[in-house]
Amino acid sequence: MRLAVVGGGSTYTPELIDGFARLRDTLPVSELVLVDPAADRLELVGGLARRIFAKQEHPGTITTTSDLDAGVAGADAVLLQLRVGGQAARERDETWPLECGCVGQETTGAGGLAKALRTVPVVLDIAERVRRTSPDAWIIDFTNPVGIVTRALLQAGHRAVGLCNVAIGFQRRFAKLLDVAPGHVHLDHVGLNHLTWETGVRIGGPEGENVLPKLLAEHGDDIAGNLRLPREIVDRLGVVPSYYLRYFYTHDEVVRELRTKPSRAAEVAAMEKRLLEMYGDPALAEKPELLAERGGAFYSEAAVDLAASLLGGRGSPYQVVNTYNNGTLPFLPDDAVIEAQAAVGPAGATPLAVREVDPLFAGLIAQVTAYEELALEAALRGGRDRVFKALLSHPLIGQYEYAEALTDRLVAHNREHLAWA
Numbered sequence: 001m002r003l004a005v006v007g008g009g010s011t012y013t014p015e016l017i018d019g020f021a022r023l024r025d026t027l028p029v030s031e032l033v034l035v036d037p038a039a040d041r042l043e044l045v046g047g048l049a050r051r052i053f054a055k056q057e058h059p060g061t062i063t064t065t066s067d068l069d070a071g072v073a074g075a076d077a078v079l080l081q082l083r084v085g086g087q088a089a090r091e092r093d094e095t096w097p098l099e100c101g102c103v104g105q106e107t108t109g110a111g112g113l114a115k116a117l118r119t120v121p122v123v124l125d126i127a128e129r130v131r132r133t134s135p136d137a138w139i140i141d142f143t144n145p146v147g148i149v150t151r152a153l154l155q156a157g158h159r160a161v162g163l164c165n166v167a168i169g170f171q172r173r174f175a176k177l178l179d180v181a182p183g184h185v186h187l188d189h190v191g192l193n194h195l196t197w198e199t200g201v202r203i204g205g206p207e208g209e210n211v212l213p214k215l216l217a218e219h220g221d222d223i224a225g226n227l228r229l230p231r232e233i234v235d236r237l238g239v240v241p242s243y244y245l246r247y248f249y250t251h252d253e254v255v256r257e258l259r260t261k262p263s264r265a266a267e268v269a270a271m272e273k274r275l276l277e278m279y280g281d282p283a284l285a286e287k288p289e290l291l292a293e294r295g296g297a298f299y300s301e302a303a304v305d306l307a308a309s310l311l312g313g314r315g316s317p318y319q320v321v322n323t324y325n326n327g328t329l330p331f332l333p334d335d336a337v338i339e340a341q342a343a344v345g346p347a348g349a350t351p352l353a354v355r356e357v358d359p360l361f362a363g364l365i366a367q368v369t370a371y372e373e374l375a376l377e378a379a380l381r382g383g384r385d386r387v388f389k390a391l392l393s394h395p396l397i398g399q400y401e402y403a404e405a406l407t408d409r410l411v412a413h414n415r416e417h418l419a420w421a
Contacts, residue, residue: 001027001028001029001030001031001076001311002029002030002031002032002033002074002075002076003020003029003031003032003033003075003076003077003078003079003307004032004033004034004035004071004072004075004077004078004079005032005033005034005035005078005079005081006035006036006068006071006072006078006079006080006081006082006126007035007036007080007081007082007083007143008033008034008035008036008042008045008046008064008081009034009036009038009041009042009044009045010036010041010045010081010082010083011045011271011272011275011276011279011291011294012081012291012294012295012299013034013045013049013081014045014048014049014052014279014287014288014291015287015291015299015300016079016081016299016300016303017032017048017049017052017053017062017287017300018052018286018287018300019299019300019301019303019304020032020053020058020060020300020304021052021053021056021058022056023300023301023304023308024058024060026304026305026308026314026315027304027307027308027311027314027315029058029060030059030060030061031060031061031062031063032049032060032061032062032063033062033063033064033065033071033072033075034046034049034062034063034064034065034071035064035065035066035067035068035071035072036064036066037066038066039066041276042064042066043064044276044279044280045064045279046062046063046064047279047280047282048279048284048285049062050062051282051284051285052285052286052287054285055285055286068126068129069129069132069133072126072129072130072133072134072137073133073134074133074134075130075133075134075137076134076136076137076138076311077137077138077139077140077307077310077311078126078130078134078137078138078139078140079140079142079303079307080123080126080139080140080141080142080143080149081142081143082119082122082123082126082143083143084115084118084119084122084417085118085414085417087265087268087269087272088265089114089115089118089414089417090106090115090263090264090265090268091263091265091266091269092114092413092414093105093106093110093111093112093114093115093265094106094111094258094263094264094265095263096110096111096406096409096410096413097109097110097111097406097409098255098258098259099405099409100402100405100406100409101255101402102255102396102397102402102406103247103251103254103255103258103396104258104263105247106144106264106265107144107145107193107194107244108145108194108195108244108247108396109247109394109396109397110391110394110396110397110406110409110410112144112145113375113378113387113390113391113394113410114410114413114414115144115145116145116148116149116375116376116378116379117375117378117379117387117410117414117417117418118414118417118418119143119144119145119149119379120148120149120152120376120379120380121379121380121419123141123143123149123152123153124152124153124156127139127153127156127158127160128156130158131158136159137159138159138160138161138307138310138311139153139158139159139160139161140160140161140162140163140303140306140307140310141153141160141161141162141163141322142162142163142164142299142303144194145193145194146162146163146164146193146194146322146339147162147192147193147194147322147337147339147372148337148372148375148376148379149162150162150193150322150323150337151335151336151337151372151376152376152379152380154323154324154335154337155335155376159348161306161310161321161322161323161344161348161349162193162321162322162323162337162339163302163303163306163321163322164193164194164302164320164322164339165297165298165299165302166194166196166242166243166244167187167189167196167302167320167339168298168301168302168320169297169298170187170189170198170240171185171187172297172298173223173226174187174201174215177215177218177219177222178203178211178215180203183316184203184204185201185202185203186201186202186203186204186205186206186208186318186341187200187201187202187320187341188200188201188202188210188341188354188355189320189339189340189341190329190338190340190354190357190361190365191242191338191339191340191361191365192337192338192339192365192368192369192372193322193337193339194242194244195242195244195245195248195364195365195368196241196242196339197237197239197240197241197242197245197361198212198239198240198241199212199239199355199357199358199361200212200355201215201240205318206318206341206352212239212240213238215240216234216235216238216240220234220235223240226243227240227241227242227243227245227246228243228246229241229245229246229249229250230250233249233250237360239358239361247396248364248395248396251396268294268295271290271293271294272294274290275288275290275291275294278290302319305319306319306321306344309344309345309346310344310345310346310348311346312346313345313346315344316344317343317344317345318341318342318343318344318352319341319342319344319349320339320340320341320342321339321340321342321344321349322337322338322339323337323338323340323342323348323349323350323351324336324337324338325337325338325351326350326351328340328351328352328353328354329354329357329362329365331357331362331365331366332365332366332369333369336369336372336373337372338351340352340354364395367393367395368394368395370393371390371393371394371395374386374389374390374393375390377390378390382418382419382420382421383420384407384411387407387410387411388403388404388407391403391406391407391410
């Protein structure tokens with residue numbers, strides 16, 4: 001089995017390599033190709049990747065290349081984990097929206113739109129090159145904003161599934177609180193990427209006992225603290241929202257907080273510098289503990305599980321993924337991309353039936369879906385007016401004056417990445 005990782009020079013990659021090594025019975029990788037234009041980073045990451053495989057006695061080979069076409073040729077699956085513009089672009093995404101009193105964040109609001117505009121054209125070009133060299137390959141997208149990027153891939157006819165680590169993080173955390181194996185925890189996970197709610201936590205499978213009320217009663221403080229939301233909000237909702245809902249439920253408080261501390265991008269850039277220094281140590285043959293602070297917890301397990309199911313059916317029968325709605329949420333168009341539990345196998349991902357969605361959540365899901373449609377249109381066709389309409393439609397912006405000012409800032413800060421600007 002040949003896998004390619006585009007963005008293989010990311011400091012995330014050793015987490016992925018560790019998962020491939022530990023879970024080789026689930027996903028028997030014979031050849032892994034790390035693809036990245038940053039040759040210096042790629043060499044450091046590739047060296048550590050080979051040492052991890054050797055230490056864990058994985059029989060597969062790891063190669064590195066900056067040649068995208070050569071790297072993806074003959075691949076059974078291609079994992080996308082790229083960041084167009086690097087941490088410098090992320091730093092800007094997290095900064096200029098604050099000038100207008102809006103959340104500065106890399107996957108939602110104005111910053112998220114900027115990332116989508118930079119990313120979608122690049123990902124579609126990569127996918128077309130995969131289709132030319134490996135027409136049967138699955139594309140697994142971990143590149144943010146996952147929902148918009150996955151929708152772009154699917155609309156262009158690619159064999160693609162989007163992946164996020166939020167759900168598996170909840171699964172692992174709830175399993176620990178319940179003292180059960182993670183595989184026994186099934187989430188009623190509903191919404192869009194980075195806009196989801198756990199409306200049920202079931203033991204054993206989709207029809208198992210719902211223990212969410214027990215979890216909230218016995219561990220509500222721990223759960224709310226992890227989300228950085230007041231316990232009262234979680235109790236009144238009666239569900240567990242994703243961490244990203246704090247940008248909606250406590251927007252102004254988050255803006256005040258973000259204005260008084262260094263950006264997350266600055267923190268990550270400093271962390272990446274230290275990680276790359278570690279990766280260059282020829283004695284290091286395992287992922288360092290510092291990598292856990294970088295983010296992406298359980299990414300490797302989720303990626304292995306999804307790839308294993310798509311490529312041979314060895315993974316879990318049900319997984320939380322991003323794929324076409326196709327009637328799952330009746331208040332959304334069929335071609336909207338939702339994040340939900342799905343039956344996953346070699347034929348792809350089919351969302352499971354979703355229990356009735358509270359109007360409190362459905363309304364926000366519908367509004368953000370409309371924004372994502374407009375955002376994708378702006379990413380594909382360009383134009384200041386399309387950017388403005390996408391920003392105006394977003395519930396974290398929604399005012400003419402803000403949308404006008406943010407449009408100007410977005411274009412100014414991203415001109416080098418926008419062919420039409």
